[in-house]
Amino acid sequence: MPELPEVELVKRELKTVENLTIEDVKVSDKVVEGHNAGKLTIVKEPVDIFIENTKNMDILSLGRRGKYLYFILQNDHQVKYLIGHLGMSGAFFHLNSLDEIVEHNFKVHWHVIFYLSDGSMLVYSDIRRFGELRTIGKLSEFLPVVRMAPEYDTEEAKEHFLNAVKSPNNAAKTIKSVLMDSTVVTGVGNIYAAESLYSAKILPTRKAGNISVKRLEGLYQEIVDVFELSLSHGGSTISDYRSSTGGSGEMQNRFQVYQCKICPAGHDITTKVIAGRNTFYCTKCQR
Numbered sequence: 001m002p003e004l005p006e007v008e009l010v011k012r013e014l015k016t017v018e019n020l021t022i023e024d025v026k027v028s029d030k031v032v033e034g035h036n037a038g039k040l041t042i043v044k045e046p047v048d049i050f051i052e053n054t055k056n057m058d059i060l061s062l063g064r065r066g067k068y069l070y071f072i073l074q075n076d077h078q079v080k081y082l083i084g085h086l087g088m089s090g091a092f093f094h095l096n097s098l099d100e101i102v103e104h105n106f107k108v109h110w111h112v113i114f115y116l117s118d119g120s121m122l123v124y125s126d127i128r129r130f131g132e133l134r135t136i137g138k139l140s141e142f143l144p145v146v147r148m149a150p151e152y153d154t155e156e157a158k159e160h161f162l163n164a165v166k167s168p169n170n171a172a173k174t175i176k177s178v179l180m181d182s183t184v185v186t187g188v189g190n191i192y193a194a195e196s197l198y199s200a201k202i203l204p205t206r207k208a209g210n211i212s213v214k215r216l217e218g219l220y221q222e223i224v225d226v227f228e229l230s231l232s233h234g235g236s237t238i239s240d241y242r243s244s245t246g247g248s249g250e251m252q253n254r255f256q257v258y259q260c261k262i263c264p265a266g267h268d269i270t271t272k273v274i275a276g277r278n279t280f281y282c283t284k285c286q287r
């Protein structure tokens with residue numbers, strides 16, 4: 001699943017759609033079938049409303065909040081946000097034809113195509129269909145964003161993190177599950193939780209309430225550092241994740257524990273399911 005660095009990189013790559021107009025919108029048969037069956041497959045509002053809210057709109061700019069990517073759309077009368085979450089295996093492509101999508105699975109599993117004013121198209125592909133696209137009037141109308149912790153690189157984020165981890169709500173939970181809660185810190189998923197906890201030498205199984213403020217401050221810095229490291233290496237490319245242009249990052253070559261057998265100090269890695277996800281850690285380096 002793409003985490004914050006991967007979504008940030010998609011946003012940067014998709015800057016090429018800014019200032020273009022969405023002239024037409026097409027959704028896949030799977031989306032239509034899902035909607036007909038009463039499931040909001042990928043498009044999380046009635047398809048006709050989704051199309052009405054995006055067609056003939058200019059793409060003003062792109063933004064990211066946590067793992068959500070958004071496009072600010074505008075016409076003469078109104079501003080709308082097209083907001084998306086890549087789920088497990090979503091990907092955006094900006095290209096001139098579907099044939100340019102190198103990966104076969106992404107080529108056949110396209111679900112929404114926005115036809116743009118310069119003849120190009122913005123394609124949303126999703127093999128497992130856990131991704132989400134919807135239109136909203138403004139970000140403050142969208143609950144997951146409203147509840148979200150401040151962005152990781154803002155001044156108030158660390159203070160928010162320390163307070164949230166220490167809150168009575170979270171004190172009895174494992175630090176691993178608290179880290180993956182977007183109301184505590186933005187954009188940390190399974191990979192960067194494992195990596196930052198290893199760097200901070202904290203066991204993922206430890207109760208959040210039992211960790212000293214000093215160690216939590218260290219952990220917060222490790223989260224920031226691993227995000228920055230990943231951004232500078234093009235993000236992580238594992239299983240289903242592909243960047244918008246189909247390229248791949250190489251952060252996965254720098255993992256210390258995630259999907260590793262041996263830690264950098266040469267110890268065997270332990271794996272255990274925590275918060276429903278496979279968790280990788282070292283019982284010798286982490287305490």
Ligand SMILES: [Zn+2]
Nearest residue numbers: 263267282285
């Ligand atoms: Zn170790």
